[in-house]
Amino acid sequence: MSEGIIYWLQQTLNALQLGSIYALIALGYTMVYGILTMINFAHGDVFMVGAFFCFLAAVYLGLPFVPTLLLTMLGAALVGVMIERLAYKPLRNAPRVSAIITALGVGIFLENFTLALAPYPKNIPALLANATWNMGGVSISSLQIIIILLSLGLMFVLDYVVYRTPVGIAMRAISWDKTYVPLMGVPLDLIISVTFAIGAGLAGAAGTMYGLAYPVIDPYMGIMVGWKAFISAVVGGIGNIRGAMIGAFILGGVEIMVAAFFPSTYRDFVAFTLLMLLIVIRPYGILGQPRTQKV
Amino acid sequence: MSASMAGIEDIQLEVRDLEVHYDGIRALHGVSFTVLKGEIVTLIGANGAGKTSILRAISGLMPYGGSVVFEGQSLKRISAHRIVGLGIAHVPEGRGIFGNLTVQENLRLATWQRADKGEIAADYDRVFAIFPRLLERQHQLGGTLSGGEQQMLAVGRALMSRGRLLLLDEPSMGLSPRLVQEIFRVVEDINRSGTTVLLVEQNANRALRIASRAYVLETGNITLSGTGRELLGDPRVKEAYLGG
Numbered sequence: 001m002s003e004g005i006i007y008w009l010q011q012t013l014n015a016l017q018l019g020s021i022y023a024l025i026a027l028g029y030t031m032v033y034g035i036l037t038m039i040n041f042a043h044g045d046v047f048m049v050g051a052f053f054c055f056l057a058a059v060y061l062g063l064p065f066v067p068t069l070l071l072t073m074l075g076a077a078l079v080g081v082m083i084e085r086l087a088y089k090p091l092r093n094a095p096r097v098s099a100i101i102t103a104l105g106v107g108i109f110l111e112n113f114t115l116a117l118a119p120y121p122k123n124i125p126a127l128l129a130n131a132t133w134n135m136g137g138v139s140i141s142s143l144q145i146i147i148i149l150l151s152l153g154l155m156f157v158l159d160y161v162v163y164r165t166p167v168g169i170a171m172r173a174i175s176w177d178k179t180y181v182p183l184m185g186v187p188l189d190l191i192i193s194v195t196f197a198i199g200a201g202l203a204g205a206a207g208t209m210y211g212l213a214y215p216v217i218d219p220y221m222g223i224m225v226g227w228k229a230f231i232s233a234v235v236g237g238i239g240n241i242r243g244a245m246i247g248a249f250i251l252g253g254v255e256i257m258v259a260a261f262f263p264s265t266y267r268d269f270v271a272f273t274l275l276m277l278l279i280v281i282r283p284y285g286i287l288g289q290p291r292t293q294k295v
Numbered sequence: 296m297s298a299s300m301a302g303i304e305d306i307q308l309e310v311r312d313l314e315v316h317y318d319g320i321r322a323l324h325g326v327s328f329t330v331l332k333g334e335i336v337t338l339i340g341a342n343g344a345g346k347t348s349i350l351r352a353i354s355g356l357m358p359y360g361g362s363v364v365f366e367g368q369s370l371k372r373i374s375a376h377r378i379v380g381l382g383i384a385h386v387p388e389g390r391g392i393f394g395n396l397t398v399q400e401n402l403r404l405a406t407w408q409r410a411d412k413g414e415i416a417a418d419y420d421r422v423f424a425i426f427p428r429l430l431e432r433q434h435q436l437g438g439t440l441s442g443g444e445q446q447m448l449a450v451g452r453a454l455m456s457r458g459r460l461l462l463l464d465e466p467s468m469g470l471s472p473r474l475v476q477e478i479f480r481v482v483e484d485i486n487r488s489g490t491t492v493l494l495v496e497q498n499a500n501r502a503l504r505i506a507s508r509a510y511v512l513e514t515g516n517i518t519l520s521g522t523g524r525e526l527l528g529d530p531r532v533k534e535a536y537l538g539g
């Protein structure tokens with residue numbers, strides 16, 4: 001293989017890894033927006049809390065990878081449901097801006113609560129043996145493959161749930177108009193809780209995978225990653241699940257490619273400029289439409 | 296048959312002293328009426344009289360004063376989705392179709408509370424037999440249906456939830472005369488197959504003709520009641536609701 005192809009294969013793998021982590025988080029933003037038309041700005045911090053749950057499970061409980069992942073997802077899901085019940089539900093009929101301010105507040109609370117408990121950055125142990133294969137010059141790490149495949153697997157499961165199961169039909173009905181959802185016999189509050197649980201659980205999974213790929217974690221790690229996932233959701237068309245995944249892989253790709261061509265300090269500036277241009281061209285995002293298809 | 300002559304066991308729905316407020320403004324001033332098993336009861340009244348508010352209160356979509364008792368059970372503290380499970384189906388004003396769901400998904404959603412999952416397939420067949428148009432458009436998004444088709448879908452959904460009491464809020468609104476006739480025929484058929492109907496209508500003429508009994512609602516109060524035929528012949532009704 002030529003040097004060029006090898007180089008690009010390597011970059012594509014990197015982009016896929018970054019994109020899948022963004023995608024898992026972006027799904028939570030887009031699902032909550034879909035059903036409540038609100039941006040859950042605490043969501044990036046739920047991802048951070050997920051990484052800390054991963055740390056607790058791996059270090060204090062000494063659990064191996066799979067139980068750590070499951071426990072992290074469960075813990076994050078509970079945090080997500082609690083946030084909705086305690087902070088957002090009382091504001092469901094308040095102006096959207098109040099809910100958004102509350103979300104920012106919840107995010108700051110989560111960051112500082114974590115900071116109080118963990119003032120110094122933590123190290124996530126290597127839960128998976130990271131084998132690296134050299135294939136014609138491309139070095140493929142097993143960790144990278146696992147992160148990509150696991151994320152894609154979770155996305156397929158989610159896509160199936162949303163588009164093929166009664167719970168998914170109910171979620172999409174709520175995203176259209178929740179007024180008459182109870183008249184179908186559907187428990188509105190339960191479906192909203194399930195949505196938060198799924199979104200937060202996926203963010204927890206992202207926290208684990210991020211922690212494995214970039215093992216030093218701190219209470220502020222969710223801010224920038226959260227913004228990027230949020231932007232992915234908007235680029236894909238906020239409220240649209242498949243859009244969030246596409247947007248995340250575009251963002252992952254753009255970031256890696258920019259880093260390949262420019263000094264590393266240019267990465268976010270060039271990437272965000274490109275994304276803003278994309279939004280100008282497609283204001284509703286790639287798959288978003290004014291009303292016909294949300295969530 | 297009048298309510299006073301009916302036995303307790305015949306009463307399916309009993310509404311007593313119903314009061315509803317919007318932002319402190321009272322919209323219903325103590326409304327009372329009954330619906331007996333197997334009847335078609337119609338509520339007629341002008342815009343803003345409070346018809347929709349009555350149905351919303353019964354279904355648990357809004358808080359109220361007074362009482363609503365369905366088949367002997369008070370609905371007051373029961374949440375809306377459970378009320379569906381108890382046997383009340385509500386076709387809301389404006390139809391409430393989920394435009395981003397297919398026809399099939401709209402119908403499927405309405406079976407959420409049903410325990411008899413095995414009989415659901417037969418009910419799809421029933422709905423598609425009543426409205427063959429819905430079968431053709433099964434995989435089309437609700438939002439792309441015509442107004443008439445959406446009304447069929449709304450009624451179809453109510454059938455899928457297998458309510459024993461069907462609340463209909465202006466099913467004829469915005470339909471062509473032919474479709475209005477069709478919808479009223481379907482309502483009569485559904486009633487004949489054993490479903491009690493509480494019908495809210497502005498099309499008083501047609502509603503009174505299929506109703507066993509009727510109530511007239513004026514600015515939050517019931518001002519007249521009687522059999523459908525009695526009210527059709529009542530000069531006050533004629534003047535106010537049947538165009539003189």
Ligand SMILES: Nc1ncnc2c1ncn2[C@@H]1O[C@H](COP(=O)(O)OP(=O)(O)OP(=O)(O)O)[C@@H](O)[C@H]1O
Nearest residue numbers: 317318322340341342343344345346347348349497
């Ligand atoms: N969401 C609301 N907020 C404030 N007032 C309301 C609201 N909904 C209804 N009202 C008021 O309550 C009264 C009764 O309204 P309702 O919708 O029950 O009437 P209706 O008989 O169904 O009228 P229509 O035939 O026009 O549908 C009206 O005066 C209306 O303005």
Ligand SMILES: [Mg+2]
Nearest residue numbers: 346347348388
């Ligand atoms: Mg009305």
